[in-house]
Amino acid sequence: MSTETAKSSTESEISGLNYEETELKLGLPGSTHATGSEPERKRGFSETVDLKLGRSLGVNFDYLTAESSANRASAGVKPSSNKAQVVGWPPVRSFRKIALKSCAYVKVAVDGAPYLRKVDLEMYAGYQQLLTALKEMFSCFTICNSPNTNERRLVDPLNGAEYVPTYEDKDGDWMLVGDVPWKMFVASCKRLRLMKSSEAVNLECLSSPANDFV
Amino acid sequence: MEEVSEMPAGGEGDGGKGLQCFPDPGGTGAQMPFFDHILENVLENVLCFLTSRRDRNAASLVCKSWYRAEAQTRIELFIGNCYAVSPSRAVGRFRRVRSLVLKGKPRFADFNLVPLEWGARLTPWLTAMAPAYTCLEQICLKRVTVADDDLFLLACSFPRFRDLSLICCDGFTTAGLAIIAQNCRYGIHLSIQGISDRFTTAGLYQFESWFSSTRNLRSLDLIENDVEDDEDEAVDWVSMFPPGNTCLESLVFDCVACPVNFEALASLVARSPFLQRLRVNEHISAGHLCQLLARAPQITDLGTGSFAASGDADDAETALESAFHASKSLSCLSGFRGIAAEYLHTIHPVCAHLTSLNFSYALISPQQLTPIITCCPNLETLWVLDSVGDDGLQMVAASCRKLKKLTVFPLEATEDSEGSVSDVGLIAISAGCRKLRSILYFCQRMTNNAVVTMSQNCQELVVFRLCIMGRHRPDHLTGEPMDEGFGAIVKNCKNLTRLAVSGLLTDVAFAYIGKYGKLLRTLSVAFAGNTDLSLRYLLQGCPRLQKLEIRDCPFGDAGLLSGIDHYYNMRFLWMSSCRLSLNGCEEVARALPRMVVEVIKDMPGVENDSVQKLYMYRSLVGPRNDAPTFVNIL
Numbered sequence: 001m002s003t004e005t006a007k008s009s010t011e012s013e014i015s016g017l018n019y020e021e022t023e024l025k026l027g028l029p030g031s032t033h034a035t036g037s038e039p040e041r042k043r044g045f046s047e048t049v050d051l052k053l054g055r056s057l058g059v060n061f062d063y064l065t066a067e068s069s070a071n072r073a074s075a076g077v078k079p080s081s082n083k084a085q086v087v088g089w090p091p092v093r094s095f096r097k098i099a100l101k102s103c104a105y106v107k108v109a110v111d112g113a114p115y116l117r118k119v120d121l122e123m124y125a126g127y128q129q130l131l132t133a134l135k136e137m138f139s140c141f142t143i144c145n146s147p148n149t150n151e152r153r154l155v156d157p158l159n160g161a162e163y164v165p166t167y168e169d170k171d172g173d174w175m176l177v178g179d180v181p182w183k184m185f186v187a188s189c190k191r192l193r194l195m196k197s198s199e200a201v202n203l204e205c206l207s208s209p210a211n212d213f214v
Numbered sequence: 215m216e217e218v219s220e221m222p223a224g225g226e227g228d229g230g231k232g233l234q235c236f237p238d239p240g241g242t243g244a245q246m247p248f249f250d251h252i253l254e255n256v257l258e259n260v261l262c263f264l265t266s267r268r269d270r271n272a273a274s275l276v277c278k279s280w281y282r283a284e285a286q287t288r289i290e291l292f293i294g295n296c297y298a299v300s301p302s303r304a305v306g307r308f309r310r311v312r313s314l315v316l317k318g319k320p321r322f323a324d325f326n327l328v329p330l331e332w333g334a335r336l337t338p339w340l341t342a343m344a345p346a347y348t349c350l351e352q353i354c355l356k357r358v359t360v361a362d363d364d365l366f367l368l369a370c371s372f373p374r375f376r377d378l379s380l381i382c383c384d385g386f387t388t389a390g391l392a393i394i395a396q397n398c399r400y401g402i403h404l405s406i407q408g409i410s411d412r413f414t415t416a417g418l419y420q421f422e423s424w425f426s427s428t429r430n431l432r433s434l435d436l437i438e439n440d441v442e443d444d445e446d447e448a449v450d451w452v453s454m455f456p457p458g459n460t461c462l463e464s465l466v467f468d469c470v471a472c473p474v475n476f477e478a479l480a481s482l483v484a485r486s487p488f489l490q491r492l493r494v495n496e497h498i499s500a501g502h503l504c505q506l507l508a509r510a511p512q513i514t515d516l517g518t519g520s521f522a523a524s525g526d527a528d529d530a531e532t533a534l535e536s537a538f539h540a541s542k543s544l545s546c547l548s549g550f551r552g553i554a555a556e557y558l559h560t561i562h563p564v565c566a567h568l569t570s571l572n573f574s575y576a577l578i579s580p581q582q583l584t585p586i587i588t589c590c591p592n593l594e595t596l597w598v599l600d601s602v603g604d605d606g607l608q609m610v611a612a613s614c615r616k617l618k619k620l621t622v623f624p625l626e627a628t629e630d631s632e633g634s635v636s637d638v639g640l641i642a643i644s645a646g647c648r649k650l651r652s653i654l655y656f657c658q659r660m661t662n663n664a665v666v667t668m669s670q671n672c673q674e675l676v677v678f679r680l681c682i683m684g685r686h687r688p689d690h691l692t693g694e695p696m697d698e699g700f701g702a703i704v705k706n707c708k709n710l711t712r713l714a715v716s717g718l719l720t721d722v723a724f725a726y727i728g729k730y731g732k733l734l735r736t737l738s739v740a741f742a743g744n745t746d747l748s749l750r751y752l753l754q755g756c757p758r759l760q761k762l763e764i765r766d767c768p769f770g771d772a773g774l775l776s777g778i779d780h781y782y783n784m785r786f787l788w789m790s791s792c793r794l795s796l797n798g799c800e801e802v803a804r805a806l807p808r809m810v811v812e813v814i815k816d817m818p819g820v821e822n823d824s825v826q827k828l829y830m831y832r833s834l835v836g837p838r839n840d841a842p843t844f845v846n847i848l
Contacts, residue, residue: 086629086766087325088322088326088327088765089629090627090629090656090681091324091325091738091740092624093325094326096574096623
């Protein structure tokens, strides 16, 4: 995997990037931004500032700056528009990046079932897909959209019991699945629990830590 | 890390000094006067106590007699750049080598900046060594291309071979490793780190199958390596260890991507009474880990695999607790490749004695880190992800007073990432970990004040590598360049030998480095500096500079030429995506006949005067004859 990464980046990524990336226009200290203003602003190449060569560096530097300008001209000045990812930057080896890719795995528990499953939330684009996956995973449920609210419930056709998908968020609170935008859910969900509807009413009060699944 | 010393020009070979008697380099001493012969024997007996290669290099320069004696007694050979000297020359001089360290590609190859097929092959070295080094026991290769045929030759040629260490190498499969095992009559210490090409378990299977003919394998270490089998083709190599007790001391396979046969592994561990180090891959669940630990309570170094439940309700928690309770000798923990942080607390019993802890694959929050780290007062080495945040680093600082080495990797290694650690964490670490020697710190927000504070608090720093991931980022509070911070580091940390800089940096930063970095040997620069002055400051200011790697800086020919008087003292210079032209590089090549000046193009068809990548190194043997077409040696 890493070899492929290396090959593709060597052959394709470098070709589009190097010349743009060498067009560094660095500011002199304090020359272009007020102290402390926009400290968090992300710097793309289009945002880097002009280097006023020789302006306050003194005359000694002229011969060097002249050559630098000449080199810059010969290198072909191409202003870059977007923030393209640069090859090999930040300098983290690819196997390290790959190893950490899947970090949205969460356990799924079903009330009354003795087993747990795991899902990778990043594999789904939205709630519907997640529920479909859960349905397939536990195979006994069908999805039933409640006509009254936005809630989605899973129904066990054998006993008619309704299950409400809930999740524990980063703060340890159990919430109903579906209340927040999908991306926010993916970021904050720690584990899923298909809770019997009868118990779901307890979710009205938010901070009830679930101690079944420690 | 210096090159093997050579006699000064006048002393090359046995050129006419007028003495009648010169022994041949083979050392029969047939023509030497009797007294000199005794002297040289005495010398050899004394010199064999010299172990430091720098001391040996110095000794070899005293006179020809010492040169010969030193050559006869050097058993550890270090070649920092495989192209700096030819294999035949090295073998001709040092006849009795038992241990070889050989380094190949420049470090930026790790970040995909060196095209594949660039070079650094093992074959010519083996060809030269095979007939000569009959006592060779150890080989350590870093960033070398190793073919299966090489491993075959290796195994066949050195009857005493027992230690193979491959770090960041490529080019071979486990078929080659299989042959190594077959032909080693003594124990093997096999350590393969960061292999990046075609390393299959099929080969491992063959490797292990040869073990039946030798029970003396001591270590099989596969570290940071990509095993590329399809799941369907994965071979059960662990089963191929021979029955009966083994001599295994170390078994590391945490980067083997395919599942292994757990029963076979458990059985192997059970019959390896000398096993000290065991690092398993992520397919070993927490439950399985317990069983392994139960069979190897003597383990000192454990890689825990996934450290997560296997998917079905697998309550390994209690088992883990008791397993760690029983593992009194553990001092080094790593792994934690899965996501389950709920098992973290089970390592509690061993925390007090831990000296090394690697959480760099584990997504751990500050809240999860705290209960663990507060119980690790003896920690000397710590690797974490930045997910622990500044808060987590505060806890590290408060708890790990003996910390010597800290690495903080980014969870999200992109320029735009949020970054969860900052100057706050750095200051905290510096306040608590006064004995820090080495730090690698990835972040997005940094201040000069924090770096200055670290330079004042941690004066024993030898390695300071700060990577502000967003390019050209200034001090996020003052908006100023990071010049003062790095300046303080080189000024205050008097033992500093390795430095990596980042953030918005002007020539001033390099003026500081040139002025104060008197012990600096390795420097990495990226996206920094204003003008060629920066390069001049470095090259003319840092007398010990050996390895200089530069990317994406506005340095041109003038800067390059300013180092002409210094390049022979360096191992190499790498400059990529700077402002060099062919003219400038050619001028250096003309001025320095013993430099090999490689211009690497990886954009075929672009013909202009600019140089994309320059790799330049001193060499005793001139341009190499194995350069690929995209390398132009000037």
